[in-house]
Amino acid sequence: MTANNAPxxxxxxxxxxxxxxxxxxxxxxxxxxxxxxxxxVYWMLNSAFLPGVVxxxxxPTFLPFGGSLDNFRAVIADxxxxxALGMSLIVAGxxxxxxxLFAFLAALAIxxxxxxGRRGFVLSVLFIQMLPAExxxxxxxxxxxxxxxxxxxxxxxxxxxxxxxxxxxMLRGFVAGVPVELEEAAMVDGLSRTQAFLRITFPLLAPxxxxxxxxxxxxxxxxxxxxxxxLQNSAEHTLPLWLRGFIQQSASRAIDWGQVMxxxxxxxxxxxxxxxxxxxxxxxxxxxxxxxx
Amino acid sequence: MxxxxxxxxxxxxxxxxxxxxxxxxxxxLAMGYPIVWQFKTAMQKxxxxxxxxxxxxxxxxxxxxxxxxxxxTWAVVARSVAFCxxxxxxxxxxxxxxxxxxxxxxRGARITLQVALLLAWATPVVAAMTIWNWFFDWRRxxxxxxxxxxxxxxxxxxxxxxxxxFFAVAMIIVVWMSVPFAAFSIYAGLTQVPGEVLEAAxxxxxxxxxxxxxxxxxxxxxxLGIVMLLQVIWDLRVFTQIKMLQDRGSxxxxxxxxGTYIYQxxxxxxxxxxxxxxxxxxxxxxxxxxxxxxxxxxxxxxAP
Numbered sequence: 001m002t003a004n005n006a007p008x009x010x011x012x013x014x015x016x017x018x019x020x021x022x023x024x025x026x027x028x029x030x031x032x033x034x035x036x037x038x039x040x041v042y043w044m045l046n047s048a049f050l051p052g053v054v055x056x057x058x059x060p061t062f063l064p065f066g067g068s069l070d071n072f073r074a075v076i077a078d079x080x081x082x083x084a085l086g087m088s089l090i091v092a093g094x095x096x097x098x099x100x101l102f103a104f105l106a107a108l109a110i111x112x113x114x115x116x117g118r119r120g121f122v123l124s125v126l127f128i129q130m131l132p133a134e135x136x137x138x139x140x141x142x143x144x145x146x147x148x149x150x151x152x153x154x155x156x157x158x159x160x161x162x163x164x165x166x167x168x169x170m171l172r173g174f175v176a177g178v179p180v181e182l183e184e185a186a187m188v189d190g191l192s193r194t195q196a197f198l199r200i201t202f203p204l205l206a207p208x209x210x211x212x213x214x215x216x217x218x219x220x221x222x223x224x225x226x227x228x229x230x231l232q233n234s235a236e237h238t239l240p241l242w243l244r245g246f247i248q249q250s251a252s253r254a255i256d257w258g259q260v261m262x263x264x265x266x267x268x269x270x271x272x273x274x275x276x277x278x279x280x281x282x283x284x285x286x287x288x289x290x291x292x293x
Numbered sequence: 294m295x296x297x298x299x300x301x302x303x304x305x306x307x308x309x310x311x312x313x314x315x316x317x318x319x320x321x322l323a324m325g326y327p328i329v330w331q332f333k334t335a336m337q338k339x340x341x342x343x344x345x346x347x348x349x350x351x352x353x354x355x356x357x358x359x360x361x362x363x364x365x366t367w368a369v370v371a372r373s374v375a376f377c378x379x380x381x382x383x384x385x386x387x388x389x390x391x392x393x394x395x396x397x398x399x400r401g402a403r404i405t406l407q408v409a410l411l412l413a414w415a416t417p418v419v420a421a422m423t424i425w426n427w428f429f430d431w432r433r434x435x436x437x438x439x440x441x442x443x444x445x446x447x448x449x450x451x452x453x454x455x456x457x458x459f460f461a462v463a464m465i466i467v468v469w470m471s472v473p474f475a476a477f478s479i480y481a482g483l484t485q486v487p488g489e490v491l492e493a494a495x496x497x498x499x500x501x502x503x504x505x506x507x508x509x510x511x512x513x514x515x516x517l518g519i520v521m522l523l524q525v526i527w528d529l530r531v532f533t534q535i536k537m538l539q540d541r542g543s544x545x546x547x548x549x550x551x552g553t554y555i556y557q558x559x560x561x562x563x564x565x566x567x568x569x570x571x572x573x574x575x576x577x578x579x580x581x582x583x584x585x586x587x588x589x590x591x592x593x594x595x596a597p
Contacts, residue, residue, distance in 0.1 A: 029394045037409040037469065040428065101315070108312055113308065113309035115310070127587060128320060132526075142334075244419060
């Protein structure tokens with residue numbers, strides 16, 4: 001389901017008076033909703049540039065005039081941010097690599113082979129996506145404790161397992177979208193099945209792999225619950241945990257909201273950029289995954 | 294490389310299973326095993342002695358009985374279900390309204406709206422929570438300032454102290470974060486409604502409201518159904534938002550929902566049996582709720 005910009009039914013015919021008024025009213029409404037929805041994000045950015053003294057005033061400052069990058073500097077100068085950034089990159093990187101590999105192989109199996117248990121597998125993939133993390137984190141916490149993996153490794157294993165089913169579902173649509181006839185033609189020309197796949201189909205799957213990879217990355221980057229339960233050692237905290245700790249740390253005295261907002265901005269900006277870039281492709285992948293056999 | 298035709302045939306038969314092996318193995322390890330462990334643990338006694346290493350004894354369904362004769366459990370369940378239903382309903386109402394506005398607005402206004410919604414959608418939940426905590430901060434929060442300006446006495450008002458206003462704040466946050474998905478999905482459904490049909494209805498004298506009720510709503514019903522269901526499932530397991538609001542100083546006993554209750558039982562009190570029994574309850578509840586959705590997808594999967 002993608003938000004395409006196809007002309008709306010109302011836009012098809014123009015000129016009529018009441019219809020034109022409706023359109024103007026709707027446009028004003030759209031802008032009002034836009035302002036309401038974007039405001040919290042704006043407020044984060046605005047506060048991130050303002051010094052603590054200004055934020056302590058009784059009257060809020062709505063524009064970051066005279067603002068500076070001091071809050072960002074202070075956050076980065078405190079080494080814990082960079083360490084958490086590193087941890088997040090490791091976990092998210094591992095999740096992307098293994099998810100894509102495992103899901104790609106599985107998607108290949110279910111869209112290019114007919115075998116016993118195929119239907120059961122597809123149904124399990126669907127079903128596992130429904131399982132809530134909140135129903136399982138205690139058992140995962142115990143499991144990783146028993147295995148001695150209450151660390152980044154344990155968290156990565158859980159992320160890979162949690163994201164792989166959806167990635168299979170998404171990639172399956174992309175693999176099914178490449179006609180098998182292309183491979184067959186290459187096989188007639190003398191390539192083996194594997195060669196045909198690698199040379200013909202694989203390059204065509206690149207957009208699908210990128211979209212799925214970004215999806216997996218965002219999941220691992222944003223995840224909070226499992227990380228909170230499993231990562232006991234604060235040296236291994238990922239960005240979401242670090243951000244929570246950053247607020248708690250200063251909760252006894254008055255919070256330096258300027259720094260907290262700068263920290264939130266640093267966590268959010270890469271996600272927002274990534275998300276806006278692939279959002280359309282992700283949702284269309286979702287739809288094609290859902291409708292193609 | 295197998296050479297005999299028979300060996301080759303066998304490899305070919307095994308290929309799909311080999312391809313499925315890595316994904317299956319990791320999901321079984323990190324999700325399958327924990328579920329089995331949870332079912333087992335939920336039937337064991339996990340008291341103080343067990344925390345010091347005594348092997349737990351089997352008590353079958355005693356834990357469930359104990360859990361569900363405890364009024365606290367029912368308070369948590371009722372709170373979660375009520376919060377979930379109200380929040381999902383509000384999200385749907387606003388989502389539909391925003392989708393209709395998006396559909397009717399001019400191109401420029403529509404793109405402005407879409408960008409704003411994407412910003413809210415993309416903000417990571419933990420970052421979003423710090424923004425909202427700042428917004429409702431009792432000392433310098435913007436919310437208190439706005440109400441002061443409107444002439445109410447909100448100086449130093451703590452929104453998170455009272456459970457009702459705690460959940461009102463939680464609802465505002467969850468709605469802010471989930472309306473974008475709902476609005477985009479419903480808008481995508483709206484663009485599938487053919488313009489000719491609407492025009493024909495208009496020529497036949499159907500009012501704007503009649504067109505909405507008799508043509509648009511029936512055509513986007515499947516989208517509405519699935520979006521509503523996903524909202525209910527998501528809002529039932531809301532964890533991060535509640536946890537981070539609790540962090541800012543509110544009584545957990547009055548604001549716990551299913552997720553934070555399990556966390557409290559398991560990580561807080563190390564009562565793994567009770568936490569597991571509660572988790573099984575959440576799993577069953579989610580499966581019951583999502584059954585219709587899964588069945589729908591299975592049907593689609595069967596269609597050629």
